[in-house]
Amino acid sequence: MHVSATEIPGYTYGTPAVGSSSASMDDLQRLKVATGFNAEDERYLQLAGAVLGDQVEAIVKHWRAGIIAGIPHLARHSRKLDGSPLPDYLARSNRRFEQWILDTCLRPYDQDWLNYQQEIALRHTSAKKNQTDHADSTSHVPYSDIVAFVAVLNETIRPYLQAKGHAEAEVTQMHAAWCKSMHMQMALWAKPYMEMERAGREW
Amino acid sequence: MHVSATEIPGYTYGTPAVGSSSASMDDLQRLKVATGFNAEDERYLQLAGAVLGDQVEAIVKHWRAGIIAGIPHLARHSRKLDGSPLPDYLARSNRRFEQWILDTCLRPYDQDWLNYQQEIALRHTSAKKNQTDHADSTSHVPYSDIVAFVAVLNETIRPYLQAKGHAEAEVTQMHAAWCKSMHMQMALWAKPYMEMERAGREW
Numbered sequence A, B: 001m002h003v004s005a006t007e008i009p010g011y012t013y014g015t016p017a018v019g020s021s022s023a024s025m026d027d028l029q030r031l032k033v034a035t036g037f038n039a040e041d042e043r044y045l046q047l048a049g050a051v052l053g054d055q056v057e058a059i060v061k062h063w064r065a066g067i068i069a070g071i072p073h074l075a076r077h078s079r080k081l082d083g084s085p086l087p088d089y090l091a092r093s094n095r096r097f098e099q100w101i102l103d104t105c106l107r108p109y110d111q112d113w114l115n116y117q118q119e120i121a122l123r124h125t126s127a128k129k130n131q132t133d134h135a136d137s138t139s140h141v142p143y144s145d146i147v148a149f150v151a152v153l154n155e156t157i158r159p160y161l162q163a164k165g166h167a168e169a170e171v172t173q174m175h176a177a178w179c180k181s182m183h184m185q186m187a188l189w190a191k192p193y194m195e196m197e198r199a200g201r202e203w
Helices: A025-035 A039-070 A072-078 A087-106 A111-122 A143-162 A168-197 B025-035 B039-070 B072-078 B087-106 B111-122 B143-162 B168-197
Strands: none
Touching: A025 A111, A025 A168, A025 B072, A025 B143, A039 A072, A039 A087, A039 A143, A039 A168, A072 A087, A072 A143, A072 B025, A087 A111, A087 A168, A111 A168, A143 A168, A143 B025, A143 B168, A168 B143, A168 B168, B025 B111, B025 B168, B039 B072, B039 B087, B039 B143, B039 B168, B072 B087, B072 B143, B087 B111, B087 B168, B111 B168, B143 B168
16 A cells, blocks of 8 residues: 555545435445446456555656646646646645555555545535545536546556556556456446435445 | 448437437537547548448347357346347347447447437437337446446457458557447447436436
8 A cells, every 4th residue: 555645634534523324335346236336357457556555656647747737628727716736736636646556456445445446536526525635626526527438547557557668468457457447447436426416326 | 331221120320219318519619629539540540431231230249149148137138027038129120239349430420329329328218218129128227337347348349450450550450449439439329327316417
């Protein structure tokens, strides 16, 4: 695990500050089955975590400065409403973004992980966005933009998975495991968004 | 285009039977930018359509009989509530599933395509599921299961993209374009689901 995780501002994984997920471990199991996520994927995510461990700062810089900064309708969510920068907000959320890569790869997908998926989603909805960092930014990130941008995460993570010289077949398996996790996470994130609409009816 | 598209039961693409999407062409453009979908992806989807054209029956058989049939919480959506089969419903929806592969690859992403994305989503919600085929099945497919299963679609489509002997780099580009489209479609499908909760607030 990332040694400095406890020093990351606003990172509350596994603490009492995180509420219980309204999705259950049975729901998570259902999503694992639907994506085909299995013990082999768990092993390849561990390997991915080892491979990505010293690259997360570069990866998030690539995503944030290299891609998101060039897409105004995404970049605005780390800025003030008038478009001026919020460097502290961006820096703090980047640290959490980096840790999320590691959590995706290295954490057991247990109740704490499930709870934090809900917390992550809520921090992108109007229920909790900006609160952690006392930022004066957009009220929420549309769910649709998150789902769309995960396509970019999935495509751009691959060279980083290749960067330590693993065989292409291993890279493919790490990447497949990563993508399955992304689909489970997108599915989980949808629930708080839908609950912002009305108490979870069709999720 | 699939020559027999007009003969597919319940397939109403581009007809007045399809309502106007509540997502706009501007929304679609926003999703294209967020996924990085560009003219090159459009060309590679056309190539993918040519590659997959005579394989769609085998692909859907793989997905339905080879995978979904073995996952009870997914298989039930093509069955009666008591679990007994609905062969006509399954056969008709399989034909549309096949055509959806072709539409993903070959159709222009215009207003008709956008409208049909909404129609596809609605046919998985309690607003319209079962109606097209007068089936007596589950009331809706949870959005989360759709997002989860798209991971399987993305992983299993790749060998079919390789099946016509294209260079690996071309297969990778066809696959990347396919995945970007899937993310745009998942994002679009979320809107009718959220509108089932309350008139689109955070999508």
